[in-house]
Amino acid sequence: MAAPSMxxxxxxxxxxxxxxxxxxxxxxxxxxxKKLRSSFESSCPQQWIKYFDKRRDYLKFKEKFEAGQFQPSxxxxxx
Amino acid sequence: xxLLIWAPxxxxxxxxxKPPALLWTPGGEAVHVRYRLLSRQGPGERGRQxxxxxxxxxxxxxxxxxxxxxxxxxxxxARAEKERRRQQQRTEALRQAAVGQGDFSLLDHRGQxxxxxxxxxxxxxxxxxxxxxxxxxxxxxxxxxxxxxELEAEPGLPPVQPVFITVxxxxxxxxxxxxxxxxxxxxxLGLTGSAEQVAQVSRSYRVYYSAGPKDEDQDxxxxxSIAIYLLSPDGLFTDYYSRARSAQQIADSxxxxxxxxxxxxx
Numbered sequence: 001m002a003a004p005s006m007x008x009x010x011x012x013x014x015x016x017x018x019x020x021x022x023x024x025x026x027x028x029x030x031x032x033x034k035k036l037r038s039s040f041e042s043s044c045p046q047q048w049i050k051y052f053d054k055r056r057d058y059l060k061f062k063e064k065f066e067a068g069q070f071q072p073s074x075x076x077x078x079x
Numbered sequence: 080x081x082l083l084i085w086a087p088x089x090x091x092x093x094x095x096x097k098p099p100a101l102l103w104t105p106g107g108e109a110v111h112v113r114y115r116l117l118s119r120q121g122p123g124e125r126g127r128q129x130x131x132x133x134x135x136x137x138x139x140x141x142x143x144x145x146x147x148x149x150x151x152x153x154x155x156x157a158r159a160e161k162e163r164r165r166q167q168q169r170t171e172a173l174r175q176a177a178v179g180q181g182d183f184s185l186l187d188h189r190g191q192x193x194x195x196x197x198x199x200x201x202x203x204x205x206x207x208x209x210x211x212x213x214x215x216x217x218x219x220x221x222x223x224x225x226x227x228x229e230l231e232a233e234p235g236l237p238p239v240q241p242v243f244i245t246v247x248x249x250x251x252x253x254x255x256x257x258x259x260x261x262x263x264x265x266x267x268l269g270l271t272g273s274a275e276q277v278a279q280v281s282r283s284y285r286v287y288y289s290a291g292p293k294d295e296d297q298d299x300x301x302x303x304s305i306a307i308y309l310l311s312p313d314g315l316f317t318d319y320y321s322r323a324r325s326a327q328q329i330a331d332s333x334x335x336x337x338x339x340x341x342x343x344x345x
Contacts, residue, residue, distance in 0.1 A: 001296060003210035003255060006262035009217060047298040048213040 004045065012044035016052050028060070180316075183280035185244070188256035188269035195314050202239045202337065203310040204329075207286045209247035209301045210259040215322070223307055224264040225326035226333065236337060237312075244270045246288035246303045248277040284308060284316070309333060313342055 004012065019040040022033035030037065041049055064070065134142070182195045204223050208216030220243060227241050241264055245251035248271055251259075256269030271277070281288060288303035307329065309318040317336055320329045 001298060003250070003259065005258070006217075013214070045211075045298055046294055046296060047211070047300050050294075051213045051300055 001045075008043075012040075012048060015040040015043040020056065023056075180283065183270075183276070183283065185270040185272040185276055185280060186253055188253055188260055188271075190253050193268075193270060198240060198242075198310065199314055200312045202237060202312060202333065203242055203308075204239055204333070205242040205244065205284075205308040205310060207244050207246050207281065207284070207288070207303060207306075209245050209303070210251050210255050211247065211298065211300065213300065215305060219305060219307065219322065220263050220267070222326045222329070224267065226330045227264060227266070229326065229330045230333060233334075236334070238266075239333065241267045242270060243267060244277075244280060246277065246281060246286065247290065247301050248272060248274050249290075309336065311336070311340060 015036070019033060019036040022036045023030065026032040044052070184192065184194050187193050204226060206216075206219055206223055208219065210216075223241055227239050230236050230239050243256075243260060243263075245256065251269075251271050253271060256271050260267040260269040270280075272280075280286075286304050286306075288301055290301045291299045293299045305322050307320040307324075308316060309320070309332075311317045318332060320332070324332075
């Protein structure tokens with residue numbers, strides 16, 4: 001399977017960005033973005049979809065972390 | 080030995096004063112101290128000074144000064160010699176490193192065999208990645224190409240050779256590399272080879288890489304360290320730039336290295 005060309009890469013990134021924008025607008029509710037999800041899945045190799053999904057999770061986690069939503073547990077604070 | 084020049088007369092004159100340690104520092108300070116002493120001598124003393132009792136004060140001053148200057152000069156010469164020898168040893172070590180370390184034997188995207196010596200005389204910006212890379216490699220290569228283009232636009236700067244080396248030799252054949260590099264820059268050179276050759280070059284440049292698990296399509300991503308390496312025209316690793324550095328910052332850094340560069344080969 002040949003690697004995606006520059007055009008194919010850009011098509012994939014575009015579809016990903018659309019899908020992610022939809023998720024942002026719907027507070028991560030994937031059911032609202034089914035059409036964009038299938039467009040995303042058809043534009044990108046499967047490995048990339050897995051990779052971008054993981055990346056999305058990481059970026060969201062990072063946002064929460066930086067907003068201070070994760071506090072050290074009481075036990076560690078005491079030690 | 081200087082005391083022979085100065086004693087006993089000087090001691091006689093100096094006895095009411097606290098003799099400053101005939102502090103031994105090259106030339107300058109000793110002279111300064113002696114001038115202070117000279118000024119302490121009152122008018123009454125002048126009469127005695129003109130008596131011919133061996134070398135006059137000024138003569139002694141001159142001799143001491145010359146001696147001091149001589150010692151100082153010898154010390155500076157010895158220091159320069161030590162520095163020169165140290166520099167020579169370092170040059171020799173660097174010369175050895177330029178030839179031995181970081182050598183590679185790979186195929187470029189036109190199928191031609193290449194080794195590190197081929198790039199001698201050129202500045203090289205090198206990136207390790209793979210063609211099936213989702214986003215990082217294209218981003219980093221775009222950045223690298225931007226740097227090359229910015230430097231190309233400046234007259235008087237030597238051209239920089241952009242190089243892309245694969246960490247996925249299994250899939251990145253010569254043809255795959257040719258297809259990939261054409262999208263970035265006409266001078267971007269893709270390098271690939273056998274698994275052993277890629278392992279060797281990655282070791283030389285301390286690049287970590289690890290192919291992930293294959294899915295149903297036999298597709299996989301390769302986890303790898305992300306850095307753009309700068310090699311000098313001597314083939315020496317000169318600097319590296321992480322993902323956090325912008326094209327502008329990298330271009331500025333390369334410019335600085337170019338300005339400071341002195342070849343150790345020839």
